[in-house]
Amino acid sequence: MAKKGLDDHGQGVGRREVLECMVWAGTGVLWAINGGVPHSVGLIGEAAAAESGGFTFLQMSDSHIGFDKKANPDALGTLREAIAKVKAMPIKPSFIIHTGDITHLSKPEEFDNADKVYGEAGVQLHYVPGEHDMIDEGQGKAYLERYGKGSKGAGWYSFDDHGVHFIGLVNVVDLKAGGLGNLGAEQLAWLEADLKGKSNSTPIVVFAHIPLQVLYREWGWGTEDGTQALALLKRFGSVTILNGHIHQLAQKVEGNMTFHTALSTAFPQPAPGSAPSPGPMVVPADQLRSMLGLSTVTVVQGNKPLAFVDKTLAG
Structure with a gap:
């Protein structure tokens, strides 16, 4: 399936353009790195990604543990299915990056259930919060107590692994219904300082809940700053930006930056502009698992392929 790039120029895009660029099936996209710039070169399968012998991690998103409405009465069950696929991988990933909305209502038992299932994967997890993880009475206190050790502010942090610099950003604090995400001056100042000592050749992976680019302003699918x-x-030669929030695949390469939003493991959402508002979308039961899934990312040092494999629960 051909992918068309978003061309929002920071201003958001029209419904037609967004619908053309969105990807609705769980397939794989192979990105080749030439001169530090990723280029899409075709579709691949999970085994092909593993054969690259590179450093591999997973992106999972929008588990919404506690959600039990008609769109998916058993979000915990579909998360278990996703983790079963992780456990069955021929090469275990180094870790999982979760791009937010671990829970649906920030309740202690929802976090407990999520921790139990994710713990079955047997690999380390790195989290950033979604807005559904920040709606407890402490406005994110429950999230930070569990996952915020060593982080700054509302939970932003960075770490290095296999020569790649990873940055977890938080853009869901004080999020208004239908409003764009926001990073804030304090976090942006921290980001500038965090990047200051990094050379231009350092591969960068940024992950946050809401897309950093404005994908669809009318629904708040983007970050104001x-x-x-x-x-x-x-200035960096290779930047990969991972997001969740929209519960559907959207991929784009713009210059030295590769953007990738992930499927949810809980429920799909409608295509931008195709419904009065975003939210859980009811689909026939036999189609649900084809619209839920997880992503594998393989990074190989040097002028070698960088692979994204988006796998659905139906596959």
């Missing part, structure tokens, strides 16, 4: 973060990242 995301362009400021992208400006700080522009």
Whole structure:
């Protein structure tokens, strides 16, 4: 399936353009790195990604543990199915990056259930919060107590692994219904300082819940000050930006930056502009698992392929 790039120029895009660029099936996309710039070169399967022998991690997103409405009465069950696929992988990933909305209502038992199932994967997890993880009475206190050790502010942090610099950003604090995400001056200043000592050749992976680019302003699918973060990242030769929130695949390469939003493990959402508002979308039961899934990312040092494999629960 051909992928068309988003062309929002920071202003959001029209319904037709967004619908053309969205990807609705769980397939794999192979990205080749030439001169530090990723280029899409075709579709691959999970085994092909593993054969690259590179450093592999997973992206999972939007588990919404506690959700039990008609769109998916058993979000915990579909998460278990996703983790079963992780356990069955021929090469275990180094870790899982979760791009937010671990829970649906920030309740202790929802976090407990999520921790239990994710713990079965047997690999380390790195989290950033979604807005559904920040709606407890402490406005994120429950999330930070569990996952915020060593982080700054509302939970942002960075770490290095296999020569790649990973940055977890938080853009869901004080999020208004239908409003764009926001990073804030404090976090942007921290990001600038965090990147200051990194050479231009350092591969960068940024992960946050809401897309940093504005994908669809009318539904709040973007980050108001995301362009400021992208400006700080522009000097690096290879930047990969991972997000969740929209519960559907959207992929784009713009210059030295590769953007990838992940499927949810809980429920799908409608295509931008195809419904009065975003939210859980009811689909026939036999189609649900084809719209839920997880992503494998393989990074190989040097001029070698960088692979994204988006796998659905139906596959």
